[in-house]
Amino acid sequence: MSSLDRLAVAPAPGATGAEHRPRRYGEDRLHLLVRDPRCVFVTWEISPALAALASERAREERAPIRYQIRVERIEGKEAATKARASAAGEPVAGEAVATVDLPNALGDDGWYVDLPTSGGNVRAVLGVALPSGFHTLLFSRWAAVPPEGPSLEEGRLDANVSAAETAPISNPDRSGYLSILLHAHLPFIRHPEYEDSLEERWLDEALIESYLPLLRMLEGRAERRAPGRITISLSPTLLAMLEDPLLRRRFAKRLEQLTTLADRDVARYRGDSRFGPLAEHYAERFRAARVQYEERYRRDVAAAFREVEASGVARLITCGATHGFLPLMDLREPSWRAQLGAAVREFERQIGHRPEGMWLPECGYAPGVEAVLAELGVRYFAVDSHAIEHARPRPGAGTYAPLHVGAGVFAIGRDAESSRQVWSSTEGYPGDPDYREYYRDQGFDLPLEEVREFLPSGGTRTHLGLKYHRITDRRFPHREPYDPETALERVRAHAAHFVRGREEQARGAARGIGQAAFMLAPYDAELFGHWWYEGPEWLDLVLDGIGASDVLDATDPLDAIRRLPRVHAGSPHLSSWGEGGYCAVWLDPVNDWIYKPLLRAAETMRVLAKEGDRGEPARARALKQAGRELLLAQASDWAFIMKTGTLVPYARRRTEEHLDRFERLATALRGGTIDEAEVAGMEERYGLFPDLDPGLFA
Incomplete structure (x- = not known):
């Protein structure tokens, strides 16, 4: 993906109100959010009382009122200490590094400000510029700005105190440990008001094409006692949907419908040597999925994940409660504790134990998150490569060694080589001409009258999962018929190529750092099967290949950490795995309007x-529901959808609806006017996380 052009100093279009309902609260507030190493976003509101005070000062000096935003910086080794002192109420001033005149401070509520340099800690100060000087009205919290490159100071590998915690359970003489981490997540979507919701089908597609095939693959490995282990991150919203009775019933019905459609295709293509065998392939696959879901799992997919973990072929971890993007939560620890603490509690309720690791939503890290993870007993978290490579001091081993960030918590960085061969649009395996084409589907290819009954309410054309063509050549629209056997040959070749590449990589890295290399290969779970139909088979063969290797072990991150004699220690910086590597995907003119109401909430x-x-x-129920609505409004999915331009009205509506519900509940809680019937209605609609503790938000 190409980097976004950094925005120049300009009013945020999100503040115009053209595409959303602007929210004014009549309160004084100022927030600064870091977008990337050279750009921050400042959002504010000035109350009528403060505006009157500013106007009075200007009149006293017989000068026009001129509002300004100044960005101050503190840097050096004491920057973090000064920022903490400021948060505790001590006066701390910094050097002004950017100044913006606001032509309409009472109308606008968001501006992007370019920074002259990266690094350090910055805050925004809003005030009025008068002949007597600059008069401060409001100031934001301090925020850490990431550096643009690696540190000049290089760290060294030190003894790993975690290495002696347990006896080794895998071969300690390997050149490398590969940890394959699949992140399974969907936003919480449940629409009882519709018979068949387009958005609910995201869960159906992920179950049919990714989660059930991955479980079948892992169960097969457990049955034959195949070596190797992967790690799967199950998001709390996904777990909540998997246990929801309504969504379970609807998915069972969906499987029945798809089996009917596949049987019709078998009849449609009988005698057709190109498509007939593939139609039978789909019919058999859907029947097997029905047996798997209805008879074997009794519709309890979370229990199936528990079983594969118990068998030893997978480790389960979790992520933020609703996938909230942590770097843009200006309140920091209380907001992080709510997102992460609610996730740990929900994971423990559904899986039966506390998670050892955490997939930070969008791999979004902000300094200080590790302290909250340590409180929760989480031992490691995943970040993108540059979070490790640009850490202070610079880790000489790069991502080939875990980074100890304090209190027994480790940051593990994405291995760029492993990722590129799967994710890259030019080098990645999923783009092979013989693999199944995702975008050719019977939901679009067949006449509407033949598929209408299988489409969502309203007859909106969408993917149905029956795809009969291969990628062929991306340069041209023509697509040849798909042949699963030919595709399987390519899967074998690609799996062998991947294993050889990791072996060579591990040997070279191990020679360079003087110990076995750690390599983290993180992927969205939905890549395997949904986007890349052959993905589960490829993963199975990769694990077989590593199992036969005398160079590599495939294991989970904590197991690998315990086997490494030395690790780096240091501090990572704000980062994500989104386009540009920071916050630009989730903080952009198309979605930045959400942050003022989210931060206030x-x-x-x-x-x-x-x-x-x-x-x-009654107050306890209302308080818990208010927490649910806030968490749901914070989901990073909504800002992501607004940025990518897919189903934008839905993402905007969900954000607004959760904020509206939260604000109604907050007003009732403050005024002692709780409507128990209204709370019950909200619980019926969005009653996930039954063990949610409102104290996490304090």
């Missing part, structure tokens, strides 16, 4: 959580 929830339920059952 987080602060409101903190106050309400500190007040507690006062022993009142």
Whole structure:
């Protein structure tokens, strides 16, 4: 993906209100969010009282009122200490590094400001410029700005105190440990008001094409006691949908419909040597999925994941409760604790134990997150490559060694080589001409009257999962028929190529750093089967290849960490695995309007959580539901969808609806006017996370 052009100083289009309902609260607030090493976003609101005070000052000096935003910086080794002192109420001033005149401070509420240099800690100060000087009205919290490159100071590999925690359970003489980490996540979508929702089908597609095939593959490995282990991150929203009775019933019906459609295709293509065998392939596959889901799992997919973990072929971890993007939560620890703490609690409820690791949503890391993870007993978290490579001090081993960030918590960085061979649009395996073409589907290819009954309510054309063509040649629209046997030959070749590449990589890295190399290969779970139909078979063969290797072990991150005699210690920086490597995907003119109400809601929830339920059952329910609505509004999926331009009205509507519900509940909690029937209705619609503790928000 290409990097976005950094925005120049300009008012944020998201503040115009053209595409969303602007929210004004009549309160004084100022927030600074870091977009990337050279750009910050400042959002604010000035109350009528403060605006009147500023106007009075200007009148006293007989000068026109001129609002300004100044960005101040503190840097050096004491920057973090000064930022903490400022948060505690001590006066701390920094050097002004950017100044912006605001032509309409009372109308606009968001500006991007370019920074002259990267690094350090910055804050925004909003005030009025008068002949007597600059008069401060509001200031934001300090925020850490990431550096643009590696540190000049190189760190060294030190003894790993975690290495002696347990006896080795895999070969300690390998040149490398490969940890394949699949992230399974979908936003919480449940629409009882519709008979068949287009958005609910995201879960159906992921189950049919990714989760059930991956489980079948892992169960097969467990049966034949094949070596190797992968790690799977199950998001709490995904787990909540997997246990929802309504969604279970609807998925069972969906499987029945697809079996019917596949049987019709068998009849349609009988005698057709190109498509007939493939139609039978799909019919058999859907029947097998029905047996797997209905008879073997009794519709309990979470239990199936528990079983594969118990068999030893997979380790399960989790991510943020609703996949909230942590770097843009200005309240920081309380918001992080709510997202991560609710996730740990939900994972423990559904899986039966606390997670050892955490997939930070979007691999979004901000300095300080590790302290919250340590509180929760989480031992490691995944970040993108540059979070490790640009850490302070610079880790000489790069991503080939875990980074100890304190309190027994490790940051593990994505291995760029492993990722490129799967993700790259030019070098990646999924683009092979013999693999199945995702975008040719019977939902679009057949006449509408033949598929209408299988489409969502309203007859919107969409993917149905029956795809009869291979990629062929991306340069041209023509597609040849898909042949699963030919594709399987390419899977074998690609799996062998991947294993050889990792062996060579591990040997070279091990020679360079003087110990076995750690390599993290993280992928979206939905890549395997959904986007890349042959993906589960490829993964199975990769694990077989590594199992036969005398160079590599395929194991989970914590197992690998315990086997490495030395690790680096240091501090990573703000980062993500999104386009550009920072926050630009989730903080852009098309979605930045969400942050003022989200940040206000987080602060409101903190106050309400500190007040507690006062022993009142109705208040306890309302408080818990307010927490749910805030978490759901924070989901990174909505900002991502707005940025990518897919189903934007749905993403915008979900954000607005959760904010509206939260604000109604907050008003009722503050005023003692709780409507229990209204709360019950909200619980019926969005009652996920039954064990949610509102105290996490305090």
